Amino acid sequence: MFEVTVTRLDPGVPLPTYAHPGDAGADLVTTIDVDLAPGERVLVPTGIAVALPDGLAAFVHPRSGLALRHGLSIVNTPGTIDAGYRGEIKVLLVNHDPRESVRLTRGDRVAQLVIQRVERVAFTEAESLPDSVRGAGGYGSTGGHAIAEPQGERS
Numbered sequence: 001m002f003e004v005t006v007t008r009l010d011p012g013v014p015l016p017t018y019a020h021p022g023d024a025g026a027d028l029v030t031t032i033d034v035d036l037a038p039g040e041r042v043l044v045p046t047g048i049a050v051a052l053p054d055g056l057a058a059f060v061h062p063r064s065g066l067a068l069r070h071g072l073s074i075v076n077t078p079g080t081i082d083a084g085y086r087g088e089i090k091v092l093l094v095n096h097d098p099r100e101s102v103r104l105t106r107g108d109r110v111a112q113l114v115i116q117r118v119e120r121v122a123f124t125e126a127e128s129l130p131d132s133v134r135g136a137g138g139y140g141s142t143g144g145h146a147i148a149e150p151q152g153e154r155s
């Protein structure tokens, strides 16, 4: 297991915490109270900074429970924390609910940090690319998409 050095820019917040053994995401809290109107986005501080070893990156993901209950997500999901970044981790929250505001209180767990190995590559330019089975097909080229049902006919 890697050790990652963390500093608390706000001494009142917990370190990133895995809720269960085997969890991929360590929860991050907001250090501020915030009220997000429908459609509004707010950059919230977490009070945490990390020094990731080269070869790792951290990704700031939404929490599914808040997404389900309140429509709360992250604009740039997943946010990328570069190994060289030493600043405060911040979370760009967005309220996707069309009607209700989302009220968050200091200490609420608002996001989760997933640490992953990442590769860096040398980009080598060429006139053409080697053939592949997929080729340039994409954007639904394999078919099988659900067709929207008329209103009122969903079970």
Ligand SMILES: O=c1ccn([C@H]2C[C@H](O)[C@@H](COP(=O)(O)OP(=O)(O)OP(=O)(O)O)O2)c(=O)[nH]1
Pocket: 060, 076, 078, 079, 080, 081, 082, 083, 085, 088, 089, 090, 091, 092
């Ligand atoms: O959700 C996020 C995303 C990014 N960052 C910090 C860490 C990251 O290393 C830095 C830059 O992020 P990114 O590369 O995504 O943003 P950019 O718009 O490309 O900014 P820059 O020009 O500083 O790279 O901002 C966060 O704290 N939270």
Ligand SMILES: [Mg+2]
Pocket: none
């Ligand atoms: Mg960048």
